[in-house]
Amino acid sequence: MTPIRGYVFDAYGTLFDVHSVVEAGREITSDPATLSTTWRQKQLEYTWLRALMGAYADFWVITEAALRYAIRRLGLTATEPQLRRLMEAYLSLACFPEVKPALGRLAGRPRAVLSNGAPAMLAAAVAASGLTTFLEHVISVDRVKTYKPSPLVYALGPEALGVSAGELLFVSSNGWDVAGAKAFGYQVAWCNRSGAPAEELGARADLVIDALDKLPR
C-alpha cells in the first residue's frame, strides 16, 4: 500500500451503531431489531433514489421518511411523540466499543468523517459519543446536495484534508460505500463487522478488517 497520510471514516455503521436505536423501538414493537433493519435499508434506498432523481432532501428528512415507511410496512403504529423519540435516538447513537481507542492510535495524521448525515445530526452524534477530540474534520454530503456513492461526495475528503485520495485510507463498514470510494481512487479498508459477502460492484477493498482497532497506522 502507498503510505497513508490521512483517514476518512464513514459514520453510520462504521463509527456509530445504527442499531443502537433498537431500545427506543421497544415502545412500538416486540421486534425492534426488524424495525431497525427495515428502517436502515429504506433509509439507504431513499438516499440513492433521491440522489438519482435529482431531488435531494437532507438525511434527517430521509431518515424520518424511512421510519414512517418502515412503521407502515411492518403494520405498526406510532404516536408522533413515539416517532420523535425514535428519531432523537439518531442524535445520540452509541459508537462501537473499539472506536475511541482505535481513533486515538491514529492521532498525528488527520482523521475525518465523511457521511451522508445532515450537519446537525453528525455534530450531535459526534458530541454525544465523545469523539470530538478524535476527529479533525466532520464532513457532510450536504455541501454537495447528493449522496454516496456519487463521486461528488468522495471528492470532499481530499478537498477538506488537502491530501490526494490515493494517499488517504477510506474506512467503511458498508460494502457499497467501499466500492464507491475505491472506484473514486481512495485506498480502502472494509470494516466488515457482520461477515457480509463482498458486493459485486467491480471494486474491492485493499484491506478487510472486522473492527477498527485492526487499522494500519
Added chain:
Amino acid sequence: MTPIRGYVFDAYGTLFDVHSVVEAGREITSDPATLSTTWRQKQLEYTWLRALMGAYADFWVITEAALRYAIRRLGLTATEPQLRRLMEAYLSLACFPEVKPALGRLAGRPRAVLSNGAPAMLAAAVAASGLTTFLEHVISVDRVKTYKPSPLVYALGPEALGVSAGELLFVSSNGWDVAGAKAFGYQVAWCNRSGAPAEELGARADLVIDALDKLPR
C-alpha cells in the same frame, strides 16, 4: 386527469413476473422464493449504485452480479451451468395473466415499454411472452447509460412517442419508479400487485390499481 394520449409501461414486475424464475432456482435451493427476492433486491440496488457512481454496466451484467451476490449471501453454491440456467430464465419471464388482454384494450394509442432491461433482454422477454404485437415501442435505459429513477431515463418516453409526459400514463408496479415518473411529470398509475405501502419519496401516483386490466382507456 388530463386526457391520455399514450401509455408507458415498466417491464419487470409490471408486465413480467420476475419471480417466475423461482422454478429455475429449485436446482440450487429448497427456498427459491428467498433466492428470487434477494436477487431482485440486489439487482435494483446495483442499478441505483452504479448509476450514482457513474459506472453504468448493462442490466444483464448487473443481473448476473446480483445473482452471484445472492447465492453467496444465502450460503448456496451453483455450478456455472446452473447459474447460466438461472440467468436464462430472465429471457423468458412469464407475463402476468391479465397483461395481454389489458394491453389489447388500450390499442389505438401508442403503448411503450420503458425499462432498465438491456435491449437484448427486453427483446427476448417481449417475444417469449407474445407481447410483440401489443407494444409499439420497446425502450431501454441503455440509450442513456443510466438507470431509473434518473430523469434522463424518463425523458426517453415522451421523446420516443412524441407526446409530452403530462399526456402520457406511466404504469409501474414499483413504488419508487412511480415516484420517479411522477416527479418527472407523467401521469402515473401504480399497479400495486402486492398491497405494498406507498414510498415516502414526496410524489404520489394519480391512480392506484391492483392489476393492469383496471387501467383507464
